[in-house]
Amino acid sequence: MLQVKNILFSYKKTPVLKAVSFNVNQGEHYSIIGESGSGKSTLLKLLYGTYDLSEGQIFWKHEEILGPKHNLIIGPEYMKYVAQEFDLMPFITVAENIGAFLSNFYPEEKKERIKELLNVVELMPFANTKVKYLSGGQKQRVALARAIAKQPEIILLDEPFSHIDNFKKQSLRRSLFKYLKEKNITCIVATHDKEDVLPFSDQMIVLHDAEIIANGKPEDIYNNPKTPLIASFFGEFNTINDKIVYAHQLEIVEKSELKVTVVKCYFKGNYYLVEADLDGKSIFFEHFKSLKPGLKTSLNIKKNKLQ
Numbered sequence: 001m002l003q004v005k006n007i008l009f010s011y012k013k014t015p016v017l018k019a020v021s022f023n024v025n026q027g028e029h030y031s032i033i034g035e036s037g038s039g040k041s042t043l044l045k046l047l048y049g050t051y052d053l054s055e056g057q058i059f060w061k062h063e064e065i066l067g068p069k070h071n072l073i074i075g076p077e078y079m080k081y082v083a084q085e086f087d088l089m090p091f092i093t094v095a096e097n098i099g100a101f102l103s104n105f106y107p108e109e110k111k112e113r114i115k116e117l118l119n120v121v122e123l124m125p126f127a128n129t130k131v132k133y134l135s136g137g138q139k140q141r142v143a144l145a146r147a148i149a150k151q152p153e154i155i156l157l158d159e160p161f162s163h164i165d166n167f168k169k170q171s172l173r174r175s176l177f178k179y180l181k182e183k184n185i186t187c188i189v190a191t192h193d194k195e196d197v198l199p200f201s202d203q204m205i206v207l208h209d210a211e212i213i214a215n216g217k218p219e220d221i222y223n224n225p226k227t228p229l230i231a232s233f234f235g236e237f238n239t240i241n242d243k244i245v246y247a248h249q250l251e252i253v254e255k256s257e258l259k260v261t262v263v264k265c266y267f268k269g270n271y272y273l274v275e276a277d278l279d280g281k282s283i284f285f286e287h288f289k290s291l292k293p294g295l296k297t298s299l300n301i302k303k304n305k306l307q
């Protein structure tokens with residue numbers, strides 16, 4: 001188990017993280033979300049032992065993870081960290097990069113392992129391409145494969161799919177997270193993307209103003225967002241009578257107290273996001289077809305949030 005116990009950390013005077021505590025079980029998928037600058041990357045770096053903590057402790061199993069004051073080499077053996085800037089060897093091939101830290105003692109096994117890893121990150125066709133000729137997204141996939149090559153016990157991923165296009169992202173996410181679960185590798189992901197969290201995470205935390213403002217199962221946090229900031233991570237939402245209501249929870253009905261006037265419609269693929277006026281305030285709801293600006297209608301809040 002990873003135990004983060006009441007940590008405090010500042011780069012300068014103001015704390016970037018304070019009173020941060022949470023536990024992650026072996027094999028669990030844990031997500032860290034928060035606005036830009038909320039300390040997600042800093043938290044991953046602290047878990048990796050990049051900096052010394054001002055207060056608190058971090059343990060993996062019974063071993064304390066200590067910073068550079070105590071270690072010449074940053075990062076414990078059993079842990080891998082994939083930063084936003086990936087550090088690859090440009091003049092050798094994808095396969096050579098992935099195999100760089102694998103033992104040469106059993107060449108056949110090494111070849112098989114590289115093949116397996118190339119499949120996980122869907123880079124088989126680029127096995128013999130030099131990394132310098134790859135796109136940003138392809139390089140990010142090499143970095144991911146390299147991080148799992150030696151089968152760490154725990155992997156820290158900072159925005160792991162940020163450079164990868166939407167075509168590849170969906171299948172890559174499934175492939176990587178499935179692989180990590182199968183191998184029982186604990187995975188901690190800092191992300192802006194709810195698609196990294198909702199379908200895959202066992203637990204998540206939300207950082208704001210240097211502290212954890214929510215910690216729990218994604219389903220619970222999604223269904224009961226405590227603040228507008230949390231709701232905004234998941235999608236378009238409204239505050240109606242002091243309650244947070246997602247756009248998809250509103251439906252048009254014949255009569256209700258919520259009388260709105262349509263302002264604009266945005267095509268979203270399988271639905272339209274409708275912007276409407278409710279007593280001088282903008283309100284957003286989803287509808288299956290486009291509505292004319294100026295149309296007056298009534299809305300109802302659906303009961304089941306997942307509908």
Ligand SMILES: Nc1ncnc2c1ncn2[C@@H]1O[C@H](COP(=O)(O)OP(=O)(O)OP(=O)(O)O)[C@@H](O)[C@H]1O
Pocket residue numbers: 011012016034035036037038039040041042043190
């Ligand atoms: N090396 C550093 N020296 C000083 N301040 C830093 C350093 N790295 C980060 N910060 C500051 O610490 C705060 C948290 O940064 P961090 O990169 O952890 O946020 P983040 O949530 O990962 O942001 P993003 O989502 O944009 O990657 C920010 O205010 C940032 O400016």
